[in-house]
Amino acid sequence: MSDSLFTEAINGDRRALARAMTRIDDGASGVLDAVAGLEPRRATTPGAPFVLGVTGPPGAGKSTFTNRLIARARANGERVAVLAVDPSSPFSGGAILGDRLRMEAHASDPGVFIRSLSSRGHLGGLSRATGQVVDLLDASGFDRIILETVGVGQSELSVMGLADTVLVVLTPESGDVVQTMKAGLLEVADVFAVNKADRPGADGLRRNLELMVHLGMPEGAGDGHWTIPVHTCCALEDQGVDEVASACTAHLDWIRSDGRLAWDERRADGRMRAFLDVVASDARMRAETAVRDSGLRDRIRAGSVNAYAAAAEWGTSS
Numbered sequence: 255m256s257d258s259l260f261t262e263a264i265n266g267d268r269r270a271l272a273r274a275m276t277r278i279d280d281g282a283s284g285v286l287d288a289v290a291g292l293e294p295r296r297a298t299t300p301g302a303p304f305v306l307g308v309t310g311p312p313g314a315g316k317s318t319f320t321n322r323l324i325a326r327a328r329a330n331g332e333r334v335a336v337l338a339v340d341p342s343s344p345f346s347g348g349a350i351l352g353d354r355l356r357m358e359a360h361a362s363d364p365g366v367f368i369r370s371l372s373s374r375g376h377l378g379g380l381s382r383a384t385g386q387v388v389d390l391l392d393a394s395g396f397d398r399i400i401l402e403t404v405g406v407g408q409s410e411l412s413v414m415g416l417a418d419t420v421l422v423v424l425t426p427e428s429g430d431v432v433q434t435m436k437a438g439l440l441e442v443a444d445v446f447a448v449n450k451a452d453r454p455g456a457d458g459l460r461r462n463l464e465l466m467v468h469l470g471m472p473e474g475a476g477d478g479h480w481t482i483p484v485h486t487c488c489a490l491e492d493q494g495v496d497e498v499a500s501a502c503t504a505h506l507d508w509i510r511s512d513g514r515l516a517w518d519e520r521r522a523d524g525r526m527r528a529f530l531d532v533v534a535s536d537a538r539m540r541a542e543t544a545v546r547d548s549g550l551r552d553r554i555r556a557g558s559v560n561a562y563a564a565a566a567e568w569g570t571s572s
Contacts, residue, residue: 257288294392307417309403319489332397415524426455451486478512
């Protein structure tokens, strides 16, 4: 690879890795070429590294759960990277929450790398740069990459295209099962975890999720079909987390065998979504520059032309 910063990152320089991620997140010049030169293992091999998506509504305990998963992976000798996608400031575009305080216990561990990425208004629960950063972490030799989504609830679909396994964390306060279905979480989830199981309503939510999973199974599904498991747990007290972690590992084993075609299809969708995200981002930046240079931006801001007429004028001229 010609980019020395990326080469240093791949060779284990943590400071270079952090700087390379910043370049990716900022969309710096030459980044796409550098990322294109990476050789991620996950492109062809499920679980190399194991990319685990952790998603769910705000306040579900995703960060606490991720902290528990880090500890278990480290106990198994795995090198772990965590990408925590935070809401972005509408002014600076930076992450509002910053590095996750709940994972502070692992901050000094050389086998753990934790990074917050700003969503920068990107829909789908991740940021535009997440896939590129995952490829960099993959090429850097991490064994497990945990993607913690922004927690917006009803649009966290991008994680499906990146993760081998998607863990959906819910709580009794997350709403009823109908709201869960409306959020599309049945289609997203490979494993359900009902967190904060010591609270009223946890068992009811678990039963409803199990019924929803059963009703959602395709007709005639046999032993080769993955049945989404539903577990109750309390991440704060570290209760039931082992069962959830084992279910995630079982799903990885499944996609390496009977579920390989489903994994290939998910990867294909993810590659297409990544392409469209890059093209859309590039088109937006080009449009902003062109609109500013043509004077159309000033006319829109002044109110002499409304946004819809301006869009139609822009489309005709371009």
